[in-house]
Amino acid sequence: MAGKTLYDKIWDAHVVREEDDGTALLYIDRHLVHEVTSPQAFEGLRMANRGLWRSDSIVAVPDHNVPTTTANRGNGTAGITDPIAKLQIDTLDKNCAEFKINEFHMDDIRQGIVHVIGPEQGATLPGMTVVCGDSHTSTHGAFGALAHGIGTSEVEHVMATQCLIQKKMKNMLISVDGKVGEGVTAKDIVLAIIGEIGTAGGTGFAIEFAGEAIEDLSMEGRMTVCNMAIEAGARAGMIAVDQTTIDYVKGRPYAPVNTDKDNTWDKAVEAWQDLHSDDDAEFDEIVRLYAGSIEPQVTWGTSPEMVLSVNANVPDPASETDAVKSKGISDALAYMGLTAGQAINQIHIDKVFIGSCTNSRIEDMREAAAIVKGKKVADNVKLAMVVPGSGLVKKQAEDEGLDKVFIEAGFEWREPGCSMCLAMNADRLEPQERCASTSNRNFEGRQGQGGRTHLVSPAMAAAAGVAGHFVDIREIK
Amino acid sequence: MEKFTKHQGIVIPLDRSNVDTDAIIPKQYLKSIKRSGFGPTLFDDWRYLKAGEPGMDHSKREIHTDFVLNQPRYQGGSILLARENFGCGSSREHAVWALEDYGIRAIIAPSFADIFYNNCFKNGILPIVLVEEKVDALFTETNLKEGYRLTIDLEHQFVIEEDELLTEKTPFEVDEFRKYCLLNGLDDIGLTLQYSDDVRAYEEKRKQQTPWLFA
C-alpha cells in the first residue's frame, strides 16, 4: 500500500465518522472568527436555540472593517465613522461576550488580521484542522495544518457541532526545486505558481508545497505561499513540518508548554515529526517548477494568473489564437488601462499598499523598509501606505525603527487591519487609480470600484513607490 | 431552507468566465449583519452605472441597460447560465445570499469554485456542472429564444429542454448527501447533532493522544 500524504494524515486523524459515499464528519480544532462572516451565524444559533460546542476552540478578532488611521483608533469602536461598519464590529463584540468567546478587541495590541494573529499567538499549531469564514484561511497550512475557508452556514455548523461535513479533496504536490535567485521572494514564488497552473488549477485539490525553495523559506514566507493557494483554486495549501516550524511555534501564548506535571511540549513536538508526506505517498497530480527561473513577478491583469516577470511586456490579445483567451486579455487590458505589448517596468503607479494577510508580517516590513531607506516616494505617487498585520507586528517594527524609515520616505504608517486589501473602509482606490499592492487579489474593483491593482512582493511595491513605476529590485543597490 | 425538487424557470445567460465573488456582491454590502436583502445589489458593478452604498434605494439608481439582469427578456429569471470557474475568490456566503434573494434557484456552468459550490447547497441553490459544449449550446438557445426556459429535475438528475418538437434530457451529477438535504430542505446542523455521541467519543480519544489541542 502506498504511503500517506500530509493531507491524508491530517484528514485521517480528524474523521469522526464517514458515510459509504465518502461524506465525512471532520473534527475542527481551531475556529477563527471575524466580524464580516459571523453575525448571521450567531443569529442562526440564537434562532435555533443552540449553543457553542466548544467555545475554547474559537479565537475572534475584528479586522476587515476596522479603520487604520490613528485618529480613529484607541477608543474602542467609537472612532469608526461608518455606522454600518461600526454596528458590525459592535455586533462581534456583543456576540463574543454573550457566547464567552476569546476576542482580541480593537484596542488590544494583539488585534490584527485574523490570518496574522492566529499564527502569531500560537493558536495555529501543526496537525490541526483550522477553519475561518475567510478564504485565505489556507495561510495556516504553512504549519502543516489542514486549514481552509468556509462559508457562514459552515461557520454556524462548526460553532454548533465542532465538525464540518466534508468530502476528501484530491492531493496535489507542487515542488519548487532548487534555490531562488537574489531578490526573489515567497510572493514571487507563489505568483509564478499561479501563473503556471492558473486560478482554477488547484480546484478540488489540497496542495502541498514542497521542494528546496519552499524548505528554505521562513515561516512568514511559507504563510505567504499558502495564503495564495486559494488564488490557485485550492481551498487548502500546506507545507510539511520541520525545525523551522517548531522553532516558530515554541513559546507562543497558545502553544503547549512543559510543566512540572507533564512534558506536553515535548510530546507535541514528537507527534509533529510525522507531519510530512511519506516517501512513497501518491499524489493525484504533481507540478514542478524550477526556482532558479523565477523572476520578480507583477500581475498585469484582473486575475492573479495574469502575471509575468517585471521585465516582460504585457501580452497582445492579437497573438492569442484561442478566442475566449484573447477576449480575456483584451478585457483585462481595457480595465487595467494598458496597451498590448507595453513594458511592465514602464507602468506608472498612483498608490502603494503594503499590507494584507499575504504580506504584512515583520519580515515583509523589513524587506520593504530596506528598499525605501534614505529615499523618497516618487512625485507621481499620491499615496503610499504601510499597514502592519497586527498590533504586535506594528510594535516590533517601531522598536526596530522601521516606522521612521517609512515615514521619512513619505509613506503613511497605519494601524493594523485588512485596509486597502479589500477596501471595506475608507482605504481604497478611486476609479482608474493604479496601485502596486502586496495583497492577493487583483479582481476588478477589489481595491475600490474602477481601481487597478498590480500584485507584487513587499520589496517590489516599495521600489515602485520610490521609482514611481515598476522596477526590477535586483537592479537597485 | 427551501426544498428543491423540480424547478422550471427562465434562463439568464452570463457570458463571462471566472466570475468572482467580488463581482457577485461588492464588499461595501458585506457590512450588513443580516442574511437577506442582497438581491438588489447582485452584480452591482455591472448592473449600475455608479458604485452603490448600503442603505440606498437601489431602484432609483441608473442602470447599465445592456447588462443581462437589466434586459426585459430575462426578468423573473431563476436559472443562471454561466461560464467556467464561477464563484471564484472569497468565501463570502453573501454572494450566494444575493443570488438567492434575487430569485436564482439553480446555476449551470462548466465548473465552479469549491467554496462557492459548497455554499450554494446550504442555501437551497443547486449548482449544476455540465460539459462546456452543452453549456455553449444552452447559451446559443438562450440567446436565440426569448423567454427560454429550462426544467431541472433534481430527483432524477436531469436538465430538461422542452419545446413543441422534442424533449432533451441532460443528466448531471450531484453528491448523494447534498441531494438528500436539498430535496428535503434539511438543515445539516440538525443532522450532525444526531451524531453527538460520536463527536464526544472522538474528543475523548483525542484528549488522550493530543492533549495540547484541548488546552
Ligand code: SF4
Ligand atoms: S487582508 Fe485581505 S485577503 Fe486577508 S483576510 Fe483581510 S481582506 Fe481577506
